[in-house]
Amino acid sequence: MNLIVSSIGQGLLWALLGLGLYLTFRILDFCDMTVEGTFPLGAATAVTAITHGVSPLLATLLAVGTGMIAGLVTGLLYTKGKIPSLLAGILTMTAIYSVNLRIMGKSNISLLGKPTLFNGALKNLPQYFDSVTLGLIVIAIVTILMVAFLATDYGQAFIATGDNPTMAKAFGIHTDKMVIVGLMVSNGMVGLCGALIAQNNGYADVNMGIGTIVIALASIIIGEVAFGELTLNQRLVAVTLGSIIYRLILLAVLQLGFSANDLNLISSIVLAISMMIPQFEQHLNIKKPILRGVQPHE
Numbered sequence: 001m002n003l004i005v006s007s008i009g010q011g012l013l014w015a016l017l018g019l020g021l022y023l024t025f026r027i028l029d030f031c032d033m034t035v036e037g038t039f040p041l042g043a044a045t046a047v048t049a050i051t052h053g054v055s056p057l058l059a060t061l062l063a064v065g066t067g068m069i070a071g072l073v074t075g076l077l078y079t080k081g082k083i084p085s086l087l088a089g090i091l092t093m094t095a096i097y098s099v100n101l102r103i104m105g106k107s108n109i110s111l112l113g114k115p116t117l118f119n120g121a122l123k124n125l126p127q128y129f130d131s132v133t134l135g136l137i138v139i140a141i142v143t144i145l146m147v148a149f150l151a152t153d154y155g156q157a158f159i160a161t162g163d164n165p166t167m168a169k170a171f172g173i174h175t176d177k178m179v180i181v182g183l184m185v186s187n188g189m190v191g192l193c194g195a196l197i198a199q200n201n202g203y204a205d206v207n208m209g210i211g212t213i214v215i216a217l218a219s220i221i222i223g224e225v226a227f228g229e230l231t232l233n234q235r236l237v238a239v240t241l242g243s244i245i246y247r248l249i250l251l252a253v254l255q256l257g258f259s260a261n262d263l264n265l266i267s268s269i270v271l272a273i274s275m276m277i278p279q280f281e282q283h284l285n286i287k288k289p290i291l292r293g294v295q296p297h298e
Contacts, residue, residue: 002127002128003251003255004248004251005127005128005129005132006128006131007244007247007248007250007251008132008244008247008248009128009129009130009131009132009135009200010131010200010247011135011240011243011244011245011246011247011248012131012132012135012136012138012139012240012243012244013131013134013135013138013193013196013197013200014193014197014215014219014243014246014247015135015139015219015239015240015242015243015244016138016139016142016189016190016192016193016196017035017039017189017190017193017212017215017216017219017243018215018216018217018218018219018220018223018239018240018242018243019139019142019143019146019189019236019239019240020035020185020186020187020188020189020190020193020216021035021186021190021213021216021217021220022220022235022236022239023146023182023185023186023189024182024183024186025216025217025220026162026220026235027158027159027162027182028158028161028162028178028179028182028183029162029163030078030085030162030179030182030183031085031086031089032074032085032089032183032186032187033086033089033090033092033093033213034070034071034073034074034088034089034092034093034096034183034187034190035089035093035186035187035190035209035212035213035216036093036209036210036211036212036213037070037092037093037094037095037096037097037100037209038067038070038071038093038096038187038190038191038194038209039190039191039193039194039197039208039209039212040096040100040194040204040205040206040207040208040209041063041066041067041070041096041099041100041103041191041194041209042063042064042066042067042190042191042192042193042194042195042198043063043194043195043197043198043204043205043208044100044103044104044109044194044198044204044206045059045062045063045065045066045103045191045195046059046060046062046063046194046195046198046199046204047059047104047109047111047198047199047203047204048103048104048105048109048204049062049063050111050114050115050116050199051109051111051114055115056115056116056117056120056199057117059195060117060192060195060196060199063191063192063194063195064188064189064191064192064195065188065191066191067187067188067189067190067191067192067194068184068185068187068188068191070092070096070187070191071180071183071184071185071186071187071188072180072183072184073092073095074088074089074091074092074183074187075179075180075181075182075183075184076180077091077092078179078183079176079179079180080176093209097206100206101206104204104206107205107206107207108203108204108205108206109203109204110202110203111198111199111202111203111204112202116199116200116202117134117196117199118130118131118134118199118200122134131200134196135196138192138196139240142189142192143236143237143240146236147233147236150232150233157173157178158178158181158182159232160173161173161175161178161179161182162182190212194208194209210264211263211264211267214264214267214268214271215246215267217271218242218243218246218267218270218271218274219239219240219242219243219246220239220242221242221271221274221275222242222243222245222246222270222274223235223238223239223240223241223242223243223245224238224242225274225277225278226238226241226242226245227241246270249270250263250266250267250270253266
């Protein structure tokens with residue numbers, strides 16, 4: 001039972017990564033590789049700040065800020081430097097590796113004996129319920145803010161930029177600005193995820209970002225495949241549920257005797273299978289029921 005609770009807690013915390021990538025990957029139609037650098041950047045910033053006596057809450061906010069700066073760099077490379085989106089993200093991600101080493105001063109830092117968001121007010125909770133509780137609070141706040149933002153005129157302009165940038169420009173929308181803002185918000189969320197995961201694990205490592213984009217994509221794809229046609233707001237919730245399902249799948253696979261060293265391989269296989277399921281359904285002529293009154297987001 002403890003393993004299931006732990007997996008749910010991990011799923012809730014990692015869902016921030018999926019939600020961050022959803023903004024760029026699905027809404028902006030921007031392939032952002034920056035997240036593989038932003039995630040350890042958030043972790044490095046938070047852990048280093050905490051070890052220097054900064055409060056865990058402020059350290060976490062600093063991680064969000066550094067993540068947004070990374071997104072800004074990628075956005076400027078893409079919009080002003082005219083560098084392709086994939087290459088712009090890779091360039092920023094590569095540069096962040098050196099930045100992380102500068103921030104930490106070494107390849108990894110432990111939080112042993114240091115205060116974190118998990119051993120403060122949540123320390124009296126049963127084992128693993130601290131991550132579930134904090135995860136629920138953070139995910140609820142982030143999801144509500146995202147729903148509120150996307151419902152505004154600015155948010156609709158943001159969606160229009162991803163749907164049809166040419167038409168968006170014709171309506172007077174500054175698409176370059178939308179892309180930059182989207183990348184900043186997305187990577188700020190990824191930095192937040194890195195900070196929370198590092199505090200939950202008790203350390204930050206310069207290599208902890210490897211494979212994170214696969215984890216984020218798995219949350220998105222599993223959520224979409226599992227719940228079918230949904231509205232945009234419902235898809236945001238589905239990403240969180242997809243992250244939890246993904247963690248439970250990993251738990252089940254590990255219980256079968258696989259090594260933790262195989263996690264990246266397993267993650268890739270799970271993502272590949274999830275992405276192929278719609279093709280299998282099409283070939284087998286399997287139709288999913290669509291909820292009454294629910295329209296898919298175009």
